[in-house]
Amino acid sequence: MKPLNADLHCHSNVSDGLLSPAALVERAKANGVDLLALTDHDEIGGLEAARQAAAALGIRFVTGTEISVSWGDDQTVHIVGLNFDERHPELIAGLARVRSGRDARAELMAAELAKVGIDDAYAGALKFVGNPALISRSHFARYIVERGFARDIKTVFEHWLAKGKPGYVSHAWAELSDALDWIRMAGGVAVIAHPARYRLTPAERRELFVAFKALGGQGIEVVSGSHTEAEVREFAGIAREFGFLASRASDFHGPGESYIDLGRMVQLPPDLTPVWEAW
Numbered sequence: 001m002k003p004l005n006a007d008l009h010c011h012s013n014v015s016d017g018l019l020s021p022a023a024l025v026e027r028a029k030a031n032g033v034d035l036l037a038l039t040d041h042d043e044i045g046g047l048e049a050a051r052q053a054a055a056a057l058g059i060r061f062v063t064g065t066e067i068s069v070s071w072g073d074d075q076t077v078h079i080v081g082l083n084f085d086e087r088h089p090e091l092i093a094g095l096a097r098v099r100s101g102r103d104a105r106a107e108l109m110a111a112e113l114a115k116v117g118i119d120d121a122y123a124g125a126l127k128f129v130g131n132p133a134l135i136s137r138s139h140f141a142r143y144i145v146e147r148g149f150a151r152d153i154k155t156v157f158e159h160w161l162a163k164g165k166p167g168y169v170s171h172a173w174a175e176l177s178d179a180l181d182w183i184r185m186a187g188g189v190a191v192i193a194h195p196a197r198y199r200l201t202p203a204e205r206r207e208l209f210v211a212f213k214a215l216g217g218q219g220i221e222v223v224s225g226s227h228t229e230a231e232v233r234e235f236a237g238i239a240r241e242f243g244f245l246a247s248r249a250s251d252f253h254g255p256g257e258s259y260i261d262l263g264r265m266v267q268l269p270p271d272l273t274p275v276w277e278a279w
């Protein structure tokens with residue numbers, strides 16, 4: 001039997017993706033995706049349009065969001081919530097609260113960037129924003145590329161926007177326990193996004209998995225567009241050890257800007273329990 005082509009992590013222009021929710025779903029369909037979740041950062045505003053497009057095209061669709069969480073010593077980790085009731089008031093209020101800090105952060109980022117010669121970055125980033133509530137580092141990165149300071153987004157992060165670089169501003173996102181509560185109350189499943197991408201020591205990473213599990217977290221992205229083959233093996237091992245459900249995720253942001261296109265990832269190791277098995 002042909003394995004299900006599930007892609008449970010991608011972004012539309014309701015957060016920092018390039019495509020509208022409907023265009024994203026069309027692309028997923030063209031790429032052979034059978035089951036899709038739209039997971040905009042701290043946002044659920046694109047879900048209805050995506051659901052309608054998915055219904056019209058005959059793709060299974062589940063709700064999603066990628067919540068920004070502060071963890072440990074000024075680290076940010078991302079928790080994907082899947083298959084929840086998007087009308088749940090606690091989830092709606094929690095996400096609104098997480099989003100509400102973004103604008104002031106963006107002003108601070110622009111001030112820091114101005115000090116290193118990148119002027120007008122707030123207005124510049126805004127030109128790339130599809131949703132005024134959701135200005136992100138990706139929008140600044142697009143502006144900095146447009147201005148010719150760097151040749152691509154990756155270089156912008158390396159020089160200016162990653163932690164420790166001149167345009168980085170530390171920020172208080174959601175608490176891990178709150179993010180997990182909102183997802184659980186709304187009837188969803190919480191998944192640790194791209195676990196290889198955090199700048200944590202192996203011991204710190206393990207602490208994250210232990211805390212996540214203790215707080216009711218259930219899943220982990222074993223296959224992510226940003227994972228190497230070795231990282232897929234590593235996090236398959238973590239899924240076995242902790243009893244986590246396994247997710248499969250492109251983290252697609254747009255044509256030309258992403259590691260991998262929608263639905264084009266390797267399959268999960270067959271012994272793992274997919275996060276969608278119970279749906």
Ligand code: AMP
Binds near residue numbers: 137
């Ligand atoms: P923010 O939520 O505003 O902190 O922005 C985070 C987003 O920036 C992530 O979701 C990615 O889309 C993007 N991003 C973070 N690090 C990198 C990187 N090294 N290269 C390219 N994009 C990145």
Ligand code: MN
Binds near residue numbers: 011016041138253
């Ligand atoms: Mn992003």
Ligand code: MN
Binds near residue numbers: 066078193194
């Ligand atoms: Mn992420």
Ligand code: MN
Binds near residue numbers: 011066
């Ligand atoms: Mn993402």
